[in-house]
Amino acid sequence: MARHKKEVMQDEVQQNQILRELYLKELRTQKLYTQYHVNPLRKVHIISRKPMSWHDHLEEPADDRFLNIIHHAAQGPRKKYPETQTESQEIGWNADPLVNPARDDHRLNHYRVHQDITLYKAKMWSLGEDDRHK
Numbered sequence: 001m002a003r004h005k006k007e008v009m010q011d012e013v014q015q016n017q018i019l020r021e022l023y024l025k026e027l028r029t030q031k032l033y034t035q036y037h038v039n040p041l042r043k044v045h046i047i048s049r050k051p052m053s054w055h056d057h058l059e060e061p062a063d064d065r066f067l068n069i070i071h072h073a074a075q076g077p078r079k080k081y082p083e084t085q086t087e088s089q090e091i092g093w094n095a096d097p098l099v100n101p102a103r104d105d106h107r108l109n110h111y112r113v114h115q116d117i118t119l120y121k122a123k124m125w126s127l128g129e130d131d132r133h134k
Contacts, residue, residue, distance in 0.1 A: 010018075038044065072080065077089060084090045103109060114122060 077085070078093070084093050099108065101108070
């Protein structure tokens with residue numbers, strides 16, 4: 001049979017001693033940091049300044065190197081690189097048409113041409129006549 005533990009009533013002195021030991025254990029494991037640094041592996045989030053602060057209105061010279069980097073990053077890959085950098089870029093890299101799309105060349109462009117009777121019947125069908133399949 002299972003034995004039941006007797007509940008021991010603790011007085012205030014014993015409770016205070018247990019809390020004191022617990023507090024001392026916590027103090028042993030704590031480490032006080034006095035020097036802080038930025039973790040180089042995490043992204044730095046920029047915090048915006050106050051809208052009415054005086055230092056926001058100071059004129060600062062433009063950083064040409066930074067502007068060049070931003071403009072270079074905003075360009076498309078065909079303007080940045082002379083050739084593809086990945087295999088997935090190879091699809092559509094040379095998007096120039098293989099054949100000159102001359103609109104007057106009837107070998108490649110087949111337009112819908114209506115004569116008088118076909119134009120009449122197309123108008124009738126657009127108005128709702130249902131004899132298309134007769």
